[in-house]
Amino acid sequence: MKKTLDAISKTYSFIDNIISVKFIRNMLLLYVVFFVMMYLLNFRIIPPDLYGGIFISIFIAIIMAVSLNVATGFLGQLVLGHAGFMAIGAYTAAFVALYARDAVANNFLLFVIASLSAVVTAGIAGILVGTPALRLRGDYLGIMTLGFGEIVRVLLNNMKVTKGSLGLSVTPGIMSVPLAFWTTVVVVVFIYVFMKSRHGRAILSIREDEIAAESVGINITKYKIMGFVIASLFAGVGGSMYAFHVGYIVPTSFGFMKSIDIFVIVVLGGMGSITGAIFAAAFFTYIPLELQQFESYRLLIYSALLIIVMLYRPKGLMGTAEFSVDGTIKFFRYLPKNLYNGSKFLIEKVKSFEFPSFGKKKGSDQ
Amino acid sequence: MELFLEQVINGLNAGSIYALIAIGYTMVYGIIRLINFAHGEIMMFGAYFAFLFATSFGEVYQIPLLVVILIAMVLAAIMGVLIEKVAYSKLRNAPRISALITAIGMSLLLQNLALKIFGSTPKVMPNPIPVNPIEIGLVSIPLLTVFTILMTVFFMILLTVFVNKTKQGRAMRAVSQDKEAAMLMGINVNNTISLTFAIGSALGALGGVFFSLAYTQVAPTMGVMPGLKAFIAAVFGGIGNIQGAMLGGYIIGMVESLTKGYWSSKYVDAIVFGLLIIILLFKPSGILGKNVKEKV
Numbered sequence: 001m002k003k004t005l006d007a008i009s010k011t012y013s014f015i016d017n018i019i020s021v022k023f024i025r026n027m028l029l030l031y032v033v034f035f036v037m038m039y040l041l042n043f044r045i046i047p048p049d050l051y052g053g054i055f056i057s058i059f060i061a062i063i064m065a066v067s068l069n070v071a072t073g074f075l076g077q078l079v080l081g082h083a084g085f086m087a088i089g090a091y092t093a094a095f096v097a098l099y100a101r102d103a104v105a106n107n108f109l110l111f112v113i114a115s116l117s118a119v120v121t122a123g124i125a126g127i128l129v130g131t132p133a134l135r136l137r138g139d140y141l142g143i144m145t146l147g148f149g150e151i152v153r154v155l156l157n158n159m160k161v162t163k164g165s166l167g168l169s170v171t172p173g174i175m176s177v178p179l180a181f182w183t184t185v186v187v188v189v190f191i192y193v194f195m196k197s198r199h200g201r202a203i204l205s206i207r208e209d210e211i212a213a214e215s216v217g218i219n220i221t222k223y224k225i226m227g228f229v230i231a232s233l234f235a236g237v238g239g240s241m242y243a244f245h246v247g248y249i250v251p252t253s254f255g256f257m258k259s260i261d262i263f264v265i266v267v268l269g270g271m272g273s274i275t276g277a278i279f280a281a282a283f284f285t286y287i288p289l290e291l292q293q294f295e296s297y298r299l300l301i302y303s304a305l306l307i308i309v310m311l312y313r314p315k316g317l318m319g320t321a322e323f324s325v326d327g328t329i330k331f332f333r334y335l336p337k338n339l340y341n342g343s344k345f346l347i348e349k350v351k352s353f354e355f356p357s358f359g360k361k362k363g364s365d366q
Numbered sequence: 367m368e369l370f371l372e373q374v375i376n377g378l379n380a381g382s383i384y385a386l387i388a389i390g391y392t393m394v395y396g397i398i399r400l401i402n403f404a405h406g407e408i409m410m411f412g413a414y415f416a417f418l419f420a421t422s423f424g425e426v427y428q429i430p431l432l433v434v435i436l437i438a439m440v441l442a443a444i445m446g447v448l449i450e451k452v453a454y455s456k457l458r459n460a461p462r463i464s465a466l467i468t469a470i471g472m473s474l475l476l477q478n479l480a481l482k483i484f485g486s487t488p489k490v491m492p493n494p495i496p497v498n499p500i501e502i503g504l505v506s507i508p509l510l511t512v513f514t515i516l517m518t519v520f521f522m523i524l525l526t527v528f529v530n531k532t533k534q535g536r537a538m539r540a541v542s543q544d545k546e547a548a549m550l551m552g553i554n555v556n557n558t559i560s561l562t563f564a565i566g567s568a569l570g571a572l573g574g575v576f577f578s579l580a581y582t583q584v585a586p587t588m589g590v591m592p593g594l595k596a597f598i599a600a601v602f603g604g605i606g607n608i609q610g611a612m613l614g615g616y617i618i619g620m621v622e623s624l625t626k627g628y629w630s631s632k633y634v635d636a637i638v639f640g641l642l643i644i645i646l647l648f649k650p651s652g653i654l655g656k657n658v659k660e661k662v
Contacts (some may be wrong), residue, residue: 078466132647138402139466143597144646147639148596256590260474267467300478306471311456314464362641 012225037326041286052177060238061281063187065265067234072269076207078119078142081149082262083120085232087241087254088125089118097141115240130228149259156251167250175244187234203227264302270318371505373627375568379511381619382518386573387596388611390566393530397562398604399627403469407476412442413569413578426492439568446567447560480586488585491578514576545646598642604655
């Protein structure tokens with residue numbers, strides 16, 4: 001009897017946790033965002049052909065950035081070969097689309113099957129690379145993943161199955177904005193929930209202090225591999241989306257620079273912030289498209305930004321902070337008070353300001 | 367047999383270049399535990415400096431090659447020190463990953479700076495050394511290869527003597543062993559680190575000049591692949607160990623040219639990266655590296 005009651009209350013609290021006011025509110029907000037986007041596109045307020053593509057690119061970038069954030073932001077490992085997993089996912093999806101096109105009539109179903117296969121292959125690659133690599137310290141891991149990415153590219157470029165540098169073409173017309181949007185929502189929600197679970201907290205603890213985490217009984221190798229594999233799994237999804245979106249994949253689109261692009265987004269958005277990665281992905285995908293004429297300055301600015309952010313804000317622009325509706329409401333509610341306190345603080349600082357004296361300081365003999 | 371000997375000589379040539387670049391990686395890693403990703407770009411700038419001094423005074427090589435090389439080395443050394451002062455010195459106590467990201471940013475910055483300054487089209491690097499090779503028995507060795515190998519060996523001996531016999535070299539070894547203790551012994555740590563960057567960058571530039579002479583061109587992206595391979599060489603030999611970097615450079619060069627000669631030039635990069643992964647799996651500290659226990 002007690003057991004049944006326990007089970008019932010457990011289920012109830014589980015459902016209660018998921019379907020809370022917050023959950024419903026956030027779902028509603030998502031729908032609002034979705035409908036605003038579709039409204040803008042469908043009623044041609046913004047050119048749908050151009051912006052539909054931009055939106056899909058942004059969603060792909062979001063998936064790539066959020067997934068890399070699990071390995072780099074939350075686990076704290078330097079991964080420089082994320083595009084390699086993306087390439088594996090993209091090629092798997094392309095193969096599935098090629099061979100299952102006749103068997104599966106439904107476009108949506110074809111996308112789901114292709115993406116799931118991409119997840120499987122990218123995940124297997126993640127296990128194969130991660131298991132040995134994660135015994136290594138951060139910098140070696142970075143180099144090893146870099147090497148992995150390069151090997152994937154070289155192999156794709158020279159194998160007969162992948163038609164080498166000619167590339168593979170994928171059936172067009174499968175990827176659409178709603179499909180990309182909801183795939184992204186599923187991936188981001190999964191990663192968010194995962195990071196809030198006990199496994200996610202174990203991964204966080206490894207980033208903070210490996211030795212301390214080990215001493216409280218966390219299986220470091222297991223969780224490192226788990227974080228790394230989850231990152232590679234979703235890179236596979238991103239690759240599959242990319243293949244269906246672009247319709248034509250070549251090995252050179254998954255080079256070292258692609259990995260660096262994703263990496264820059266994660267670092268600038270905030271290492272350990274999912275919302276930061278989302279904002280940064282949207283920003284750094286949209287802005288270069290708008291400023292085509294400055295394309296040659298793009299990487300110059302990226303790299304300078306990377307150095308400046310590392311020197312003055314080593315955890316990225318958003319750090320580990322997350323954007324949340326509650327937080328925003330709180331921010332505006334307490335804004336007057338904070339402004340008042342802040343200005344008081346500033347005035348006191350100015351009042352007590354002393355000009356630095358360049359003479360010899362008291363007490364220093366050097 | 368002829369093919370084999372030819373490939374061995376090619377390997378020695380490529381290996382010399384990798385070894386010179388790898389020394390820079392390994393010295394910097396040894397002293398501040400940082401993989402200086404910008405090192406490949408310093409090598410590229412070194413090659414460009416040499417190119418500019420070789421071509422911009424009327425006819426090519428108004429200044430003799432040796433002087434051009436020396437100027438390029440000095441300029442690259444200054445550049446290396448500046449990079450350290452601007453970007454890395456502030457991050458000495460920061461988490462490792464921040465320093466690494468800064469190094470990656472530096473590498474991209476220099477590469478794109480070079481793209482802006484010099485343009486994206488590769489330029490022809492003039493070669494003043496006569497092309498007719500020396501015939502020894504079965505094989506013929508190009509003079510440039512002889513020059514490269516001899517210069518490399520000369521600078522390696524110079525470096526080894528410097529590190530082992532002089533006061534500055536001893537300071538360098540002390541700082542790489544224990545920074546705090548070295549400071550307490552009255553060693554100026556900042557100057558020692560700057561000196562390390564200067565020497566590493568100068569040798570990298572030397573490698574860059576040889577690379578551009580061997581391939582007769584300079585390009586803004588020329589530093590990436592040799593830089594990565596030299597890094598692999600440094601890891602292979604045991605990062606932080608100068609002799610290891612030399613050995614690793616020659617091994618990588620050999621593997622590369624033998625792969626090219628006997629199998630396929632397509633898979634060279636994959637083989638070299640595969641080699642890196644294998645050495646990291648079985649002996650992460652490299653061939654000559656010591657296993658360092660981590661203190662809690």
